Amino acid sequence: MDNKDLEAEIHPLKNEDRKSQENLENQSKxxxxxxxxxxxxxxxxxxxxxxxxxxxxxLFVVFVVLFIIPCPDRPVSQGMWRVDxxxxxxxxxxxxxxxxxxxxxxxxxLYKDTNSSNTFNRSCADEGFSSPCAFVAAVSxxxxxxxxxxxxxxxxxxxxxxxxxxRDSEASSACVLVGSPSPFLAVxxxxxxxxxxxxxxxxxxxSILSPLLQVPDVDGDGAPDLLILIQEEKxxxxxxxxxxxxxxxxxxxxxxxxxxxxxxxxxxxxxxxYVLFPCEGSLCGCSxxxxxxxxTGRDGPFKxxxxxxxxLNATTHRMHLHSSGVVRYLMSVPGKAGKDVLLVSxxxxxxxxxxxxxxxxxxxxxxxxxKPILGHYRPDALAVVIENGTGMDRQILLLDLSSGAxxxxxxxxxxxxxxxxxxxxxxxxxxxxxxxxxxxxxSTNEMETGAAQHSLYMFHPTLPRVLLELANVSAxxxxxxxxxxxxxxxxxxxxxxGPVSSDVPGLVSVxxxxxxxxxxxxxxxxxxxxxxxSDQAIRDRFTQLRYRSEA
Ligand SMILES: *[C@@H]1O[C@H](CO)[C@@H](O)[C@H](O)[C@H]1NC(C)=O
Ligand SMILES: *[C@@H]1O[C@H](CO)[C@@H](O)[C@H](O)[C@H]1NC(C)=O
Ligand SMILES: *[C@@H]1O[C@H](CO)[C@@H](O)[C@H](O)[C@H]1NC(C)=O
Ligand SMILES: *[C@@H]1O[C@H](CO)[C@@H](O)[C@H](O)[C@H]1NC(C)=O
Ligand SMILES: *[C@@H]1O[C@H](CO)[C@@H](O)[C@H](O)[C@H]1NC(C)=O
Ligand SMILES: *[C@@H]1O[C@H](CO)[C@@H](O)[C@H](O)[C@H]1NC(C)=O
Ligand SMILES: *[C@@H]1O[C@H](CO)[C@@H](O)[C@H](O)[C@H]1NC(C)=O
Numbered sequence: 318m319d320n321k322d323l324e325a326e327i328h329p330l331k332n333e334d335r336k337s338q339e340n341l342e343n344q345s346k347x348x349x350x351x352x353x354x355x356x357x358x359x360x361x362x363x364x365x366x367x368x369x370x371x372x373x374x375x376l377f378v379v380f381v382v383l384f385i386i387p388c389p390d391r392p393v394s395q396g397m398w399r400v401d402x403x404x405x406x407x408x409x410x411x412x413x414x415x416x417x418x419x420x421x422x423x424x425x426x427l428y429k430d431t432n433s434s435n436t437f438n439r440s441c442a443d444e445g446f447s448s449p450c451a452f453v454a455a456v457s458x459x460x461x462x463x464x465x466x467x468x469x470x471x472x473x474x475x476x477x478x479x480x481x482x483x484r485d486s487e488a489s490s491a492c493v494l495v496g497s498p499s500p501f502l503a504v505x506x507x508x509x510x511x512x513x514x515x516x517x518x519x520x521x522x523x524s525i526l527s528p529l530l531q532v533p534d535v536d537g538d539g540a541p542d543l544l545i546l547i548q549e550e551k552x553x554x555x556x557x558x559x560x561x562x563x564x565x566x567x568x569x570x571x572x573x574x575x576x577x578x579x580x581x582x583x584x585x586x587x588x589x590x591y592v593l594f595p596c597e598g599s600l601c602g603c604s605x606x607x608x609x610x611x612x613t614g615r616d617g618p619f620k621x622x623x624x625x626x627x628x629l630n631a632t633t634h635r636m637h638l639h640s641s642g643v644v645r646y647l648m649s650v651p652g653k654a655g656k657d658v659l660l661v662s663x664x665x666x667x668x669x670x671x672x673x674x675x676x677x678x679x680x681x682x683x684x685x686x687x688k689p690i691l692g693h694y695r696p697d698a699l700a701v702v703i704e705n706g707t708g709m710d711r712q713i714l715l716l717d718l719s720s721g722a723x724x725x726x727x728x729x730x731x732x733x734x735x736x737x738x739x740x741x742x743x744x745x746x747x748x749x750x751x752x753x754x755x756x757x758x759x760s761t762n763e764m765e766t767g768a769a770q771h772s773l774y775m776f777h778p779t780l781p782r783v784l785l786e787l788a789n790v791s792a793x794x795x796x797x798x799x800x801x802x803x804x805x806x807x808x809x810x811x812x813x814x815g816p817v818s819s820d821v822p823g824l825v826s827v828x829x830x831x832x833x834x835x836x837x838x839x840x841x842x843x844x845x846x847x848x849x850x851s852d853q854a855i856r857d858r859f860t861q862l863r864y865r866s867e868a
Contacts, residue, residue, distance in 0.1 A: 394803065396809075396834040397830050398460055398829050400827045401824060401825070402428055402434065402826075403824060404431070404823065406428065406429045406815055406816050407426065407427065407815035408426075408428070408451075408473060408476075408795070411424065411798050411811060412478035412479070412492065414455075414479065421458045421459045422802045423455055424455070424456050424827060425453065425478060426454055426456075426796075427452065427473055427476065428452055429449050429451045429472070429822075430822070431448040431449045433454075433466045434454075434466065436462075437463060439466065439467055447471070449822070450468045450469075450470065450472075451468070452469065453469050453504055454466035458802045458829065461827075469496060472496065472497040473494055473495070473496055474496070474497045475525050476492060476529075477529040477531075478490070478493075478506060479506075480560060481560070482560070482561055483539050483561055489506070490507070499516045500515060503563060512561075513561075515563040522549065522550070525545060525547050526545075526546040526577065526578045526594065527580075528578075529545055530543070530545075530582045530592065531543060532590065533590070533619075534560075535557065536566055538560075538562075539561075540561040542558060542560045542566065543558040543559075544557055544582070545558070546572075549569075552574065553571075553594070553596070554571050554572065555612065556570075557570075566612065567611075567613035572601070573633060573634060574597065574633055579647055580594035580595075581593045581648070581649055581658070583671065585655070586655045586671060588620055589619065589620040589622035591605065591622070591625060593636075594647075595644035596635070596644075598642075598644070599643075600638055600644050601633070601635050602625075604621045604622070605617075605619045607621065624673070640664070645663065646661040646685075646688040647659070650691060650718060652671050657670060658671060661688070666682060666685055666689070685704065685705055686704070690738050692715075692748035693740075693746060693747045693778075698719070699717075700748075702738055702740065703715075704731075704738070707732070707733040708732070708733065711728065711729060711731045711754075712727065712729075713727050713728075713738070724778075725781055729752055729754035730754055731755055732771075735754075735755075735794075737753075738750065738753070739798055741801060741864055742867055743777065744805075744864065747778045749832075751810065753771045753772070754772055754774060755772070770789045771791075771794065772787075772789050772790075773787045773789075774786055775787050775832070775859065777862065779858070781844075782844050782845060782846075784842040785839045785855070785859055786841075787835040788835055790814070792815075793817050794813070795814060796812075798810070799811075801864050805863050805864060805865075806863060808832045810832065812826075812827070813827050814826050836860045837860070839856060
């Protein structure tokens with residue numbers, strides 16, 4: 318505090334004295350002003366003119382901006398659209414990106430057909446494939462118009478989008494695809510142009526394990542590089558490729574054990590990169606540094622973690638874990654410090670500490686046959702959605718991620734292989750959840766024939782005793798997601814439906830439906846007593862929901 322203030326606090330009256338003195342001085346000045354009136358009045362008239370003139374100019378500018386210069390055209394977004402292919406099959410893949418840079422998310426998907434849609438008139442033969450072949454397509458999220466599509470391979474076994482690329486020193490994004498039998502290529506997300514294409518070097522018997530992993534830049538070109546795990550002759554091999562050219566770095570590196578899809582790239586709290594994957598009923602792993610040394614024969618830019626090296630058997634690459642059971646899913650989830658690992662096995666769901674790999678909590682349940690998803694049940698606190706069981710007993714459990722405490726549970730029957738759940742953050746720092754289930758009125762007869770329709774339910778934690786049935790779908794759902802197309806209100810679901818078998822072509826459709834348009838026609842499902850609001854009041858609450866983008 319400076320001295321003046323201090324003094325003022327000690328002698329508040331003195332301060333007031335000074336103020337009244339100032340007032341007196343001001344008064345005497347005003348009296349002086351009154352004496353020089355004639356000159357002043359001429360000046361004040363000038364001032365008035367200047368004031369009105371500038372006011373007029375301001376208003377004129379405002380009117381020009383408001384009415385004469387037109388607003389830039391905002392693309393009109395349709396609440397619902399649908400794209401059909403009559404004799405095609407499709408893949409479990411959907412990606413969102415603003416392809417045409419109109420600030421509305423667009424949709425990328427894959428299908429297998431003889432020709433592309435009529436808009437682009439591309440055939441498999443154009444790229445040297447026999448018919449039918451796999452196409453990548455990008456459709457506008459605003460109105461479903463085709464932005465680009467192109468044949469990429471005979472068949473696609475692995476695809477990953479949002480892979481950063483450096484082209485002409487400009488940051489770009491690519492979808493990397495592994496075709497069967499060949500090629501291995503990257504396609505520019507914004508133009509559909511092929512960035513690079515290489516014949517793939519995998520043997521015919523090899524099975525490629527998903528997903529495609531992105532490791533930090535090892536070849537020094539500024540773009541992340543790619544790691545693919547491939548099972549060749551009952552052994553998993555790691556292959557590292559340059560992300561910007563597709564060239565293989567070194568040779569294949571054997572991990573000495575058979576594995577399955579569902580691998581995960583984990584960064585420990587000490588900054589070491591490890592690949593984890595389900596293997597022969599347990600969890601295996603290896604450091605990216607170790608793998609890099611194996612494939613190139615020299616030291617790489619990565620770290621190893623002494624604790625993790627102790628936990629890994631150097632010959633079998635198996636992890637020494639406290640838990641047992643066949644590993645089904647691995648997920649990297651945000652923890653208190655760095656990432657933790659959520660592990661779903663045939664005996665339990667466990668949250669493992671990302672550094673020590675000891676369980677933070679365990680939920681004993683053997684029936685989890687689907688990869689969990691995350692969302693917020695309480696404001697800013699992550700929750701995990703676990704589906705326990707299939708058929709008539711399927712339960713949806715929402716658990717607090719940090720403690721494993723049960724937050725909400727509901728039995729919602731579903732067929733095995735029904736569409737997956739989704740969540741979308743809302744403006745109140747919670748999430749809206751979307752679950753699929755069989756309609757209550759469905760008969761066991763329909764269930765047996767598999768002809769039953771799936772219903773899409775929406776749930777928000779502020780209305781825990783209510784589900785909103787948004788839609789009924791009888792087609793076979795291949796992929797589903799809920800996406801925020803534009804900030805705030807434009808949340809919509811995207812549904813990819815197609816034939817059950819990839820050998821029998823049929824109708825393939827991509828549909829977008831805005832959530833807010835579905836709410837007025839939805840059915841309110843009450844879960845027990847407790848909510849006295851009318852159906853309309855509940856629908857209004859859902860209509861008023863605002864969404865935010867994942868950050
Ligand atoms: C595919 O395109 C070729 C040439 O453009 C045409 O001859 C053929 O009839 C088309 N096939 C289908 C199924 O549309
Ligand atoms: C499509 O391609 C075929 C043969 O390549 C050609 O005859 C036809 O005119 C093309 N159609 C359009 C709309 O470009
Ligand atoms: C669809 O929207 C895009 C912009 O997102 C626009 O360029 C195109 O003309 C629209 N097409 C139709 C058929 O409305
Ligand atoms: C592929 O597997 C079959 C049987 O599993 C075997 O006979 C064949 O030699 C293998 N081919 C290669 C190239 O390894
Ligand atoms: C690694 O596993 C092999 C085979 O199970 C075993 O013989 C060996 O003792 C293990 N090594 C260590 C350090 O535990
Ligand atoms: C999961 O489902 C099985 C049977 O479907 C049941 O026995 C078990 O109690 C459930 N687990 C939890 C945690 O609800
Ligand atoms: C779904 O179908 C059931 C009966 O088949 C019907 O009662 C319900 O209103 C439908 N829901 C919607 C949202 O259309």
